[in-house]
Amino acid sequence: MTHTDDTTAVTALFDTLVAAWAAADAEAYADCFTPDADYVNFLGGHMRGRRHIVDSHEALWSTFQRNTRLHQVVDSLRFVTDDVAVLVSRGAILQRRQRAPKRRDWKVQTLVAVRRADGEWRFTAFQNTRRRRLLERIGHRRDPRLAPHL
Helix, strand or coil, X not given: CCHHXXXXXXXXXXXXXXXXXXXXXXXXXXXXXXXXXXXXXXXXXEEECHHHHHHHHHHHHHCCCCCCEEEEEEXXXXXXXXXXXXXXEEEEEECCCCCCXXXXXXXEEEEEEEECCCCCEEEEEEEEEECCHHHHHHHHHHCHHHCCCC
């Protein structure tokens, strides 16, 4: 595969993840991850492994996140090696009739994708961080080197 093919494959995997969320399909969502994946949600909760990802998302989609979908933008995709990629995105959860994210709801995600032996890509790590824009501005005013990239 070329880097163009790999970029397409990793981006398609991310799109599959977003579609699985919209369908509230925990099995399809977790299938985007390696069996031993590390998944850290925006509250800092650490889930280990595909089964834990399935169980936690089934619980989310039956309660707090029922009828939600993701609004996601890929900000960067970088290949560390031929078989490892880092994808950085920003996004928010949209409620049933919501069309655009509220400014306060944006989060930044870092996903590490690995190529399996069969050539398919899966995410092996996920970190979701809530933006704290006020603190970002305060830090940036104090020292411009603290300004975020995005």
